[in-house]
Amino acid sequence: MREARLREKTKTVVLVCLVLTSLLQVGIHWSRQLQGNPFRFLSGLFQTDTGETIVDERLLKDEKIDYISPNRIVVSDERSGRWALALEGETWRTAWQDLKTQYLPLLVTEKWDKQLLRTTWEQVIVGNRTVLFEFNRPIPADLLPWLTGTNVMRLAIPIAATFPDIEKIAVVPKGSVNDNLNTLYVLSSDGVYRFTLERPERALQKNWYLMDLAALDQEGNQLLSLMGETYQLESALQDLLISNEDSGLLDMPVYEASLPGAIPSVFTTDNLQSLQESILLNRKDSLLTRLDGETGVVTFSDWENTYRVDSSANLAYRYLLGAGTKGTSMQAAFIQAVAFLEKRRSKLGNTDLVLYDVSAQGSSVQTGLIEPQNLRPISGFSAVLPVPSTVLAQTKISGEEISGNITTGSGRTSSAVSSKYALSFTFTFAYRIDGYTVLMQDEATGSTIPPISVTAIADRVVACNWSIRTFTPVARNSWSFFFPSFYTQALERFPFLEEQGKGLSGLRNGYLLPEMRTGIDLFPQWFLESDHLTYVLPMQQGGE
């Protein structure tokens, strides 16, 4: 009896010791690891936010239209004088404010009164007083309702039926003698559309658009000329605007591109908290953290999501379950994309972003594999998972079958298609600093690409590549803006520019960010567009 009691006591003591030891071990492990509760279904019981799917529009920009911005605004007289307004200057802001708040909504709700061929665009801008708004890339018309806050349900004619996209808008104040009517021409991928619009009550008077050109010149706005009126290079687009002033200089800062404060330059297990808070937001405790000591890459993941950040602050996010087969509208996907960025932007440098390009992802019915464009796969897995071909073959979305990849809004050719629905959409964004566009040089291919791309569907973002940087001006210099000087250097570097079909189709100034380097100075660059590709050439300092 006594022995049995002793045995029982011993067992009890051992059990208690084991329990205490196991609790101690769990506590040691818990305190050493970086993840929180690994059981997501439990956190789901206590959370109302299911991650990236719910969009709080209060996070978005006050004026949604600010996700697009003109690359240049040019005022011209009836002869050959053309002045590019100083970026982000007072006149520039006034002109853009009037167009985006007063006339862009009307382009959504009103129908054009005349449709012309694309080839007539030069006649519109030559021989007329115009204020011309140029955009980096065509803006898909499908985004305009949301950007302008227009309720499409009350439209008699769906917006996509009027024109597919906007490359340029020309306001022609003398297009109508009636002071209450203003004439706008929209250059689209499939033609030119003329709108004669009733001037809104709060819009600027038409006289404002008949600007004092002498004052524009004296204020230092850049004097430009049309290629077709000057050098008439056969290989180049004749409505290209260039500088024909041999003493012309452009005043542009030099910026330092560096990491935002939330991102340490070297990742250790002790300094990842701010990174987690900035990128993972309220899910920072529910994802497993893994730090690769050799490569310096940190990965946050669970069974649905992976966030990977390298030592150059390049973020790659993937939703591992893929885009699915449901299909989405461009507008719904765009809202998810900007929400994803806006939730993090203020914590990651707060640099302005502007929409650069849009493409739609369809599917190859034969292979059943979704291959999103503009996505650079990060090592370890593909961009999205394959979807069985049997599912795709039976998929019909709004009466349309998806076949092949559809690209919309890129380049100037008429092959751009306004895709109402697709399996997913990829939106690329550029940084915008003081009105200048910042693009990136892809380390792997050497090509020039936007630094941010987001692939989204109606419910969520499925992929994102984001080179996170913040920019600080460090110097201000004058740079040669004279076209012959630039073109001579461009031909040495890119001799194919003289070939027909490969000549200049676009020319602007901005900055180029190296993908894998931080803490360096960015100098002004020429961005040349040729045959749907962007090339880069450094600007020469004035006086060289």
Place this chain on the structure above:
Amino acid sequence: MKKRFVFLLVLLLVVMGSTLTALAENTETPLGGVISEKIVTSEKNIPPEKIIPSDITSPGGIDYFADKFADLFFDQDKASEQNFLISVAANRDLKANDPLRFILNGSVRLDSDIEKEADDTVIVLLYIKRDGKFVPLNTVDAKINKDTNLVETPLLLYAKVKLDNLGNDKVNELRVIAFCKSQLKGKLEMDKNVQITDMKVVARTYTVMDRVRIGFSEVTSIFQNLK
């Protein structure tokens, strides 16, 4: 007396020697002290027509080649039907306050059939008609070939000029002659290797408000300079 005679003779010899020294030309003095006289022929002693410039851009080159091909260049009844070598356009220089200031632009055509040598350039000669004759139209503010009517370019044409006539009723008649530099070695033929383009350019007067603005800016700049 003898002494006086000798003195006068010596004085005369000294004066003659000084005069010879003063009026003698420069001679090379080789080592050893032997002076060999060398007759130096100045350029003005050779008739001008015997000097052949090596290049159209060297001094006297433009006049020489213009004279050589005068029948081709200045025949007022002949001009190219097509701009097969270069395109040319004239636009007012909006940065200059002078309404007669224009910029001539253009580019060498890629599809030209003319055989060019490697690194060949196109020579463009500018002329304006005055009193019924074509005379050189010199460029303004040129950095190369300054104060001449010649522009040399591999591809793009840029030249500032000042025209003669102002007003809608007084047309400026320009003649632009273009050929590849390498073609000067041989024969120049119209529309084969020489393009002759005639242009009529009207320099319009400013509007009254333009004159007011220009006057105001000039007065303002004077006050700024005084400060």
